[in-house]
Amino acid sequence: xxxxxxxxxDYVARRLLLMIPTFLGISFATFVLIQFxxxxxxxQLRMTMAGAGGGGEVxxxxxxxxxxxxxxxxxxxxARLREYYGFDKPLPVAYASWLADTVRLxxxxxxxxxxxxxxxxxxxxxxxxxxxxxxALFTYGICIPLGILKAIRHRTRVDTLTSVLIFVxxxxxxxxxxxxxxxxxxxxxxxxxxxxxxSAGAAELPLAQRWLDxxxxxxxxxxxxxxxSFAVTTMLMKNSxxxxxxADYVKTALAKGLSWKRAVFVHALRNSLxxxxxxxxxLLGIFLTGSFLIERVFNIQGVGLLAFEAIQTRDFPIxxxxxxxxxxxxxxxxxxxxxxxxxxxxRVRFE
Numbered sequence: 001x002x003x004x005x006x007x008x009x010d011y012v013a014r015r016l017l018l019m020i021p022t023f024l025g026i027s028f029a030t031f032v033l034i035q036f037x038x039x040x041x042x043x044q045l046r047m048t049m050a051g052a053g054g055g056g057e058v059x060x061x062x063x064x065x066x067x068x069x070x071x072x073x074x075x076x077x078x079a080r081l082r083e084y085y086g087f088d089k090p091l092p093v094a095y096a097s098w099l100a101d102t103v104r105l106x107x108x109x110x111x112x113x114x115x116x117x118x119x120x121x122x123x124x125x126x127x128x129x130x131x132x133x134x135x136a137l138f139t140y141g142i143c144i145p146l147g148i149l150k151a152i153r154h155r156t157r158v159d160t161l162t163s164v165l166i167f168v169x170x171x172x173x174x175x176x177x178x179x180x181x182x183x184x185x186x187x188x189x190x191x192x193x194x195x196x197x198x199s200a201g202a203a204e205l206p207l208a209q210r211w212l213d214x215x216x217x218x219x220x221x222x223x224x225x226x227x228x229s230f231a232v233t234t235m236l237m238k239n240s241x242x243x244x245x246x247a248d249y250v251k252t253a254l255a256k257g258l259s260w261k262r263a264v265f266v267h268a269l270r271n272s273l274x275x276x277x278x279x280x281x282x283l284l285g286i287f288l289t290g291s292f293l294i295e296r297v298f299n300i301q302g303v304g305l306l307a308f309e310a311i312q313t314r315d316f317p318i319x320x321x322x323x324x325x326x327x328x329x330x331x332x333x334x335x336x337x338x339x340x341x342x343x344x345x346x347r348v349r350f351e
Contacts, residue, residue, distance in 0.1 A: 007349070008342075012335070019331045026327050027102075027320075031095050034316050035087075102324055108317035112310070117321035121303060127197055128302040134218065135225045136283050139233055144276065147237025148269070154242060162234075170231030175293035178224030182297060185220060193217050195299035221298045225291065233279070240275045244268040270344065277340035281333030 002010070082088040089097065101108065107117035150159045169177075186194045193199065193216065202213040244250065245268050253263045292304035303322070310318035342348040 008339075012339075015335050015338075019328075022331060023327060024099075027099070027323065028095060030323050031098065031320065032091065034319065035091060035094075037314065098320070107321035107324065110310075110315055110318050112313050112315045112318070117317045120318060121306065121321060121325065124301055124303045124306045127300060128304065130214075131218070131221065131225060131300070131302065132283070134222060135229070138222065138226055139229050140276075143230055143233035144237050147234045148241060150234065150238040151241035151245065152264070154238075166231045166234055169227040172227060173293075174224040174227050174291055175297050177227050178220060178294050178297040181220045181223060192220050195297070197300055221294055221300060224294045224297070233276075236275055236279075237272065240272040241268060244271045247271075274341060274345050277344050278337050280340040281335065281337030284329040284333040284336065 079088070087094075098108070105118065107121075109115065110117055110120050113120050146162065150162060153159050182194060185191045196217060198210070198213050198217055202210050205213065241264075245264060247268070250263050250268050253267060254260060292302075292308040294300070295302045295305035296308070306318065307322040309315075310322065
């Protein structure tokens, strides 16, 4: 019979192998869809040239007749552009070529920025990681204790008041709350900056002052980020603990003379953390995506806003690069969640 460590090793190996066909399916489906999306880079060049030519008028004698000059890309140049952007290859060949480059960690060159996709994403990544880490720390650091408090004080004034505040925050979308806070606290009362990650010239300040400036800029976006996640995490913790507090094993422990405090905080609490462990893997995705709507409201140059702008401008290399990173993080996050559940629940077997 295998030991738990050997079973864990084999389980992780199987899951990692299963990620390969999953990734191939996701990437191929997206790659095919992108090929048929109108308004690609060549179409945008055509529209730009047509717009430039549409504004010109040629006089036609004394009658004042005019004729618009229509410009278009010559067929030869069009063929070269298709070759340059890789649109001349058959779909299977184009996907195989892209996949081979991706395996070598070459995600291509951005149409919009004319830089490697990895560099463009890496430039935006620190901002998203910063907000992802802070959001996760606040969410779990506040919601778990608050959920425990609400379960212990169930149907009291504390539980009712916090429930009202939590669900009001949950009902208001984060980006809408961010817009209201920005209008009131940044525009009208000028208590916080209007947007951005730091003030102009803050990079030249001493380290302590630079971090204070970043924190000052972070207050309103973090409130918008946390508004929605607070309700889900808090109520998940509360309901899980309430269910375990009413379970037979807790009643039996109390009947045998175990103190109420020990029965709740040692036995019931550990089992209540199992549902919370299933959400741990989702943190990897938070570090990357964030919320592009909140980033747009506060002009935060994160990866989420980068991906949204890439979709708008049909910057397909960035879209595919974002897909590669986010899908890999999603699959790894699911694996991390399963391992976290196994860590807090000894009944889980890797077989």
